[in-house]
Amino acid sequence: MPENYVTNQTEKGNISISEDVINVMVTSTVSEIEGVAGLTNPTNTEIADFLGLKNNAKGIKVSSDGNEMTIDLVILVRYGYGVTVVAKKLQEQVAANLESVTGLKTRVNVHVSGISFDRSDMKG
Numbered sequence: 001m002p003e004n005y006v007t008n009q010t011e012k013g014n015i016s017i018s019e020d021v022i023n024v025m026v027t028s029t030v031s032e033i034e035g036v037a038g039l040t041n042p043t044n045t046e047i048a049d050f051l052g053l054k055n056n057a058k059g060i061k062v063s064s065d066g067n068e069m070t071i072d073l074v075i076l077v078r079y080g081y082g083v084t085v086v087a088k089k090l091q092e093q094v095a096a097n098l099e100s101v102t103g104l105k106t107r108v109n110v111h112v113s114g115i116s117f118d119r120s121d122m123k124g
Contacts, residue, residue: 006064008103017102019062026060026071029097033090035081037116040074069104071095076116083112 005016030036039059059074071094077086087110098106 004062006062006069006102006104007066009066010103015103022062022069022071022098022102023058023060025097025101026073026094027058029094030073030075030090033086033093035078035086036090037076037078040076040113064104067105068107069098069102070107070109071098072109072111074111074113076114077112079115079117083115087112 004019006019006022008015008017027039030039041059061072063070063072073090073094075087075090077083090110091108094108095106098104
């Protein structure tokens with residue numbers, strides 16, 4: 001099964017990084033952002049089709065045109081956190097981390113598919 005790579009074209013040649021490596025870096029960054037309950041596959045098949053996510057994508061889609069990388073993330077936000085605040089923080093941190101490691105300009109699109117309620121939030 002062929003593996004997908006993101007390629008950074010430099011003066012001295014190309015540097016190819018496996019999308020699996022990118023996924024690990026993104027997943028690690030997601031776990032560090034307060035208010036993010038986690039990555040999720042979209043329950044709406046239209047969203048999944050639009051983003052080009054496969055069932056095993058775990059809420060991450062990576063694409064690249066050689067000069068810029070685009071990351072699409074599908075997340076759940078914890079109840080009680082500002083959705084746009086969490087999404088913006090996630091955008092900034094994922095882009096900064098990936099740009100520092102890959103050298104590619106990185107755009108991050110965050111798609112919030114739902115809210116996660118902790119059991120303690122459900123107590124009345």
